[in-house]
Amino acid sequence: DAGVTQSPTHLIKTRGQHVTLRCSPISGHKSVSWYQQVLGQGPQFIFQYYEKEERGRGNFPDRFSARQFPNYSSELNVNALLLGDSALYLCASSLPGTASGNTIYFGEGSWLTVV
Amino acid sequence: SQQGEEDPQALSIQEGENATMNCSYKTSINNLQWYRQNSGRGLVHLILIRSNEREKHSGRLRVTLDTSKKSSSLLITASRAADTASYFCAVLPGGTSYGKLTFGQGTILTVHP
Numbered sequence: 001d002a003g004v005t006q007s008p009t010h011l012i013k014t015r016g017q018h019v020t021l022r023c024s025p026i027s028g029h030k031s032v033s034w035y036q037q038v039l040g041q042g043p044q045f046i047f048q049y050y051e052k053e054e055r056g057r058g059n060f061p062d063r064f065s066a067r068q069f070p071n072y073s074s075e076l077n078v079n080a081l082l083l084g085d086s087a088l089y090l091c092a093s094s095l096p097g098t099a100s101g102n103t104i105y106f107g108e109g110s111w112l113t114v115v
Numbered sequence: 116s117q118q119g120e121e122d123p124q125a126l127s128i129q130e131g132e133n134a135t136m137n138c139s140y141k142t143s144i145n146n147l148q149w150y151r152q153n154s155g156r157g158l159v160h161l162i163l164i165r166s167n168e169r170e171k172h173s174g175r176l177r178v179t180l181d182t183s184k185k186s187s188s189l190l191i192t193a194s195r196a197a198d199t200a201s202y203f204c205a206v207l208p209g210g211t212s213y214g215k216l217t218f219g220q221g222t223i224l225t226v227h228p
Contacts, residue, residue, distance in 0.1 A: 033214035035216075041221075042203050043205075043216075092158075101163070109157045111155070
């Protein structure tokens with residue numbers, strides 16, 4: 001079975017532009033989360049979606065938005081890009097169910113460079 | 116802000132030696148998960164330990180959890196050069212029923228052949 005898939009793998013954008021990153025969860029997984037990982041740090045939680053509803057949001061500005069589609073895939077959108085948005089963006093998926101036993105699986109990420 | 120803190124920040128050992136990494140956190144948890152990340156790549160899930168568990172094993176990996184001390188450790192036995200990577204602990208806070216993990220800064224492990 002395919003794991004969490006993300007696209008694109010690498011992209012370069014100019015300051016002020018907009019970017020859309022895409023994620024397909026593992027088949028059967030209905031929960032999708034997005035994380036930002038700046039070089040040298042651990043991932044930081046951005047958004048979590050379950051059954052197409054936003055279930056959590058991290059400490060990120062309104063320039064960051066996301067949505068989940070009926071097939072449970074998800075998009076992360078970032079407007080008005082800043083140099084500091086350069087990072088690895090990770091998507092994760094998990095099964096619904098009891099929180100204590102939920103393994104959360106990550107994709108390979110999308111490397112965003114803002115110049 | 117990061118909840119977990121890994122210790123040490125970097126660890127350098129020879130092949131065949133054991134590697135121990137520690138993680139501390141601040142709040143109650145549902146579970147704690149360990150991940151490996153090779154340079155520039157995604158996170159690979161290693162092991163999950165529930166808040167009511169004290170120890171788990173998976174192959175050469177052993178994870179312990181002490182909720183009274185709010186700490187966990189990851190032991191890799193008989194390390195190999197291929198184990199060279201960054202290792203992260205991530206907690207799913209208590210009261211959270213979805214995928215909102217909080218990560219530490221990670222431990223960079225280098226295994227010399």
